[in-house]
Amino acid sequence: MEFDDVIRHRYSVRSFTSEKVDRSFILEILEAARMAPSAVNYQPWHFIVITEPENLTDLQEVYPRKWFTEAPACIVVCSDHNQSWKRRSDGKDFADVDAAIAIDHLVLKATDLGLGTCWVCNFDTEMTRKKLHLPENIEPIAIIPFGYTTSEAPPKSRKSLSELVHWEKFTSL
Ligand SMILES: Cc1cc2nc3c(=O)[nH]c(=O)nc-3n(C[C@H](O)[C@H](O)[C@H](O)COP(=O)(O)O)c2cc1C
Numbered sequence: 001m002e003f004d005d006v007i008r009h010r011y012s013v014r015s016f017t018s019e020k021v022d023r024s025f026i027l028e029i030l031e032a033a034r035m036a037p038s039a040v041n042y043q044p045w046h047f048i049v050i051t052e053p054e055n056l057t058d059l060q061e062v063y064p065r066k067w068f069t070e071a072p073a074c075i076v077v078c079s080d081h082n083q084s085w086k087r088r089s090d091g092k093d094f095a096d097v098d099a100a101i102a103i104d105h106l107v108l109k110a111t112d113l114g115l116g117t118c119w120v121c122n123f124d125t126e127m128t129r130k131k132l133h134l135p136e137n138i139e140p141i142a143i144i145p146f147g148y149t150t151s152e153a154p155p156k157s158r159k160s161l162s163e164l165v166h167w168e169k170f171t172s173l
Pocket residue numbers: 010011012013014118119120121122123
């Protein structure tokens with residue numbers, strides 16, 4: 001796909017067919033995430049790939065929506081707070097920012113491969129930690145279910161550029 005088509009075609013897919021995703025596609029998606037930029041190139045992310053049906057069913061408990069485990073695969077994207085960059089001037093931890101960029105890379109690559117994805121952040125983090133044996137420093141940032149879909153993209157609802165863009169300095173719009 002052309003880059004602009006990938007951007008336009010991506011939407012949050014909440015309905016999946018049972019068709020399995022080929023492992024080579026999963027590896028391409030992970031490779032796209034691996035190539036993402038990160039603060040100081042620390043790459044503080046981990047990707048937990050879940051494809052086994054019993055593990056997907058188990059994961060459903062952290063975000064109990066029927067469509068969620070209909071997906072034949074999920075990637076739980078985690079950040080390691082022991083490895084992420086902290087800005088000296090204010091201590092801000094960029095773990096979330098780095099993870100978000102990696103997630104966007106993998107989501108757009110999945111779109112390019114004809115797969116549907118959805119960001120899921122509204123999950124039970126403590127339950128996720130226990131199920132995936134995450135140590136204290138590893139934070140689950142988002143779960144990305146992915147697979148094939150027969151659903152259609154809804155129209156995009158987005159603010160206009162005039163509501164968002166400030167030229168030269170911030171101005172109240
Ligand atoms: C950080 C983040 C968290 C999100 N969490 C959830 C979620 O927990 N459940 C869900 O169904 N969608 C979730 N979404 C999807 C958004 O609702 C969706 O991206 C937004 O409504 C725009 O729609 P679109 O992705 O179809 O363009 C999340 C998206 C982002 C970026």
